[in-house]
Amino acid sequence: GENVEQHPSTLSVQEGDSAVIKCTYSDSASNYFPWYKQELGKGPQLIIDIRSNVGEKKDQRIAVTLNKTAKHFSLHITETQPEDSAVYFCAASPNNNDMRFGAGTRLTVKP
Amino acid sequence: SQTIHQWPATLVQPVGSPLSLECTVEGTSNPNLYWYRQAAGRGLQLLFYSVGIGQISSEVPQNLSASRPQDRQFILSSKKLLLSDSGFYLCAWSGGASYNEQFFGPGTRLTVL
Numbered sequence: 001g002e003n004v005e006q007h008p009s010t011l012s013v014q015e016g017d018s019a020v021i022k023c024t025y026s027d028s029a030s031n032y033f034p035w036y037k038q039e040l041g042k043g044p045q046l047i048i049d050i051r052s053n054v055g056e057k058k059d060q061r062i063a064v065t066l067n068k069t070a071k072h073f074s075l076h077i078t079e080t081q082p083e084d085s086a087v088y089f090c091a092a093s094p095n096n097n098d099m100r101f102g103a104g105t106r107l108t109v110k111p
Numbered sequence: 112s113q114t115i116h117q118w119p120a121t122l123v124q125p126v127g128s129p130l131s132l133e134c135t136v137e138g139t140s141n142p143n144l145y146w147y148r149q150a151a152g153r154g155l156q157l158l159f160y161s162v163g164i165g166q167i168s169s170e171v172p173q174n175l176s177a178s179r180p181q182d183r184q185f186i187l188s189s190k191k192l193l194l195s196d197s198g199f200y201l202c203a204w205s206g207g208a209s210y211n212e213q214f215f216g217p218g219t220r221l222t223v224l
Contacts, residue, residue: 006154032211043117043201043215044155051211089154093211096143097162103154 002027004092006102014110019077021105023090026071030092033066033073038087038104047088048075080109113138117202117216124223130175130189132219134202137183142204144185145213146177149199161185197223 003026013019025033031052036044050057050064050073057064061080066073073092077084087106093099114137124130136142143162147155157170159177167177174193178186185202202216 034212036215041218041220043218046212046214049212096205096211097160097168099157099211099213101155104152 002030002092002094002098002100004090004100004102006090006105008105009103010106010108012108012110013080015080015082017080019075019080019084019107019109021075021088021090021107022072023074023092023102024070024072025092025100027092027094028068028071029094032093032099033064034091034093034099035062035064035075036089036091036101038089040086044089077107080107082109082111085109113204113214115202115204115214115216117200117219119219120217121220122222124192124221126194126223127191130187130192130196130221132187132200132202132221134185134187134216135183136204139183139204139206141182142206144179145203145205146185146187147201147203147215149201149218151198155201159187192223194223197221 006023034049037047038044048062048064050066061078063076085108087104089104090102091099116135145160146158149155161179175189200219203213205213
């Protein structure tokens with residue numbers, strides 16, 4: 001089955017700096033790669049996703065890149081703000097009922 | 112728009128007691144439904160998923176069970192809780208136009224003492 005690894009486990013940046021979180025996956029059949037943001041005590045919220053026919057996707061300060069050959073994908077947050085502080089999860093999915101999550105990255109943005 | 116509800120929000124139960132967590136989805140029909148568990152500071156572990164009424168697939172053998180008595184209702188149960196069942200339980204749905212995307216509920220924090 002799919003195995004997703006996520007790095008780093010914790011990340012601390014100064015407000016205004018960029019943050020990058022990286023994930024690797026093992027199943028070449030995976031074709032959907034979402035990113036979730038989870039605030040304390042809440043359920044994860046989908047913030048951006050990318051499908052295997054696309055190499056990069058942007059949404060304002062957030063971007064995701066995908067390298068299918070190397071089986072890795074990354075989340076980039078630019079101009080970080082304190083409200084970006086949360087736990088971020090990547091996931092990889094070959095089909096609708098098989099989504100595997102990374103262990104999460106705790107991002108802290110210092111004002 | 113679609114919304115997903117979970118209750119209760121928090122629950123403290125003694126070891127050996129039964130469990131029933133409920134999840135309902137509004138604004139969509141025939142969704143795929145999922146139960147995940149998140150241990151403290153850890154990722155999400157898929158427990159069960161359902162593609163239709165009465166159809167349950169189990170990912171991890173354990174003392175938990177799931178049922179789907181109605182199209183938009185998903186229930187997580189246990190006859191006797193263990194200490195190791197403590198965690199944050201999340202329900203999610205997918206389907207319709209958003210084929211792969213899964214949308215999570217607010218979660219239930221379960222503490223077994």
